[in-house]
Amino acid sequence: MSAAPPKPIVAPSDPAPPPSIATQAPLAEVSERPFDLILIAAVLALLAIGTIEIYAATAAQAAVRHGDAAFFLQRQVVFLVLGGVAMWVAATLDYRVLRRRTYPLLAASILLLGATLAMPPLNGAKRWLMLGPLTFQPVELAKLALVTYLAASLSRKAEKVKTFTIGFVPHLVVCAVMMVVLLAQPDLGSSLILGATTLVMLFVAGARVSYIVMAILAAAPIAYQLIVGTPWRMRRFMAYFNPEAFSDREAYQMVQAHVSLGSGGVTGVGLGNSRQSLGYMPEGHNDFILAPIGEELGFVGVAVVLALFGVLVWRGVRAALGARDTFGGYVALGITMMFGMQALLNIGVVLGVVPNKGITLPLVSYGGTSLVITMFLVGLILNVGRRAEFVSRKRTLVNQARPLRRRQRVQVVVG
Secondary structure (H helix, E strand, C coil), rough: CCCCCCCCCCCCCCCCCCCCCHHCCEEEEECCCCCCCCHHHHHHHHHHHHHHHHHHHHHHHHHHHCCCCCHHHHHHHHHHHHHHHHHHHHHHCCCCHHHHHHHHHHHHHHHHHHHHCCCEEEEEEECCCCEEEEEEEHHHHHHHHHHHHHHHHHHHHHHHHHHHHHHHHHHHHHHHHHHHHHHCCHHHHHHHHHHHHHHHHHHHHCCCCHHHHHHHHHHHHHHHHHHCCHHHHHHHHHHCHHHHHCCCCCCCCHHHHHHHHHHEEECCCCCCCCCCCCCCCCCCCCCCCCEEEEEEEEEEEHHHHHHHHHHHHHHHHHHHHCCCCCCCCCHHHHHHHHHHHHHHHHHHHHCCCCCCCCCCCCCCCCCCHHHHHHHHHHHHHHHHHCCCCCCHHHHHHHHCCCCCCCCCCCCCCCC
């Protein structure tokens, strides 16, 4: 009597191939994953390095101006606490609620960006809303609103993304509106980040490369006019090629940053031993935070910061590819690309690779609005990465039809 064939079972260890963001078909839910501890460790390490260097870079300045060497450190700790709450909220709520709030969030961010133009200038720019003793930078909210809008629209349009009038132009128009307001503030660095993030998300969603190239070529004359037609931007551009000639004006920060990095050598001069922080390096705790890091921690410290951002991008892309729906995948991808491009642009400015753009280093630079919303965005990546996966019906049927192969032991019998 022959034995009954074994009942087909699903191999629990048989991993499903990572679906592309644009082709996921979620059907069957499995258990929820834990938080990405590697991503959390990288974020905490960047926050720790930034907090330590903010104190080291501002202690002397704060003691002279405010009578308290820990003035900026205390404010940064408050921002960290608020950012921690924001990250926890973003990591635990149902991120799909952002999809239902996309257009109100988008409209509010654009209105707030426009409201900054009515504010008095601060450091030569109108980028902040004055709320009594507090200031709010709407561009950080605009980053969240743009990524949310693109994720919701691209996931809804699916194959229509390949068309010009439906899948390409509307997204470009929304981004262009934000960029125009940012350029009026002026904030060229943030406008470049938003534009580049939009093009990357459109490319991943399946937009035609010819459309993207056409958009870049159309923007080139505008960028040229913005530089050549604005005297201070032209001087800053010329200072990039000849910093010594502008070392007392437009290239002052760049030259001092190079001095800081050069003084650090391989291992740095040690924490708290920076000489450039004794009044020679203005805004060393903001846009140029990498300079005191390079001076006090040396090449090793800069390499660690770069490696940590590499880990952040890696885990962010991993969360996007493992998302349970296309909206979450696009959200995680957009935030990750925005972090990566902003970090590269900031590091390039400090190293002298690109002209000065006035943009912060995420999670490291001093700031209130920037740090809190950045940590909220990190929480969204953690949220997308931990939510329950879905296995497509096709994959489930294949697994059920394929019996689990087991190794058979060959027994030799000697008669």
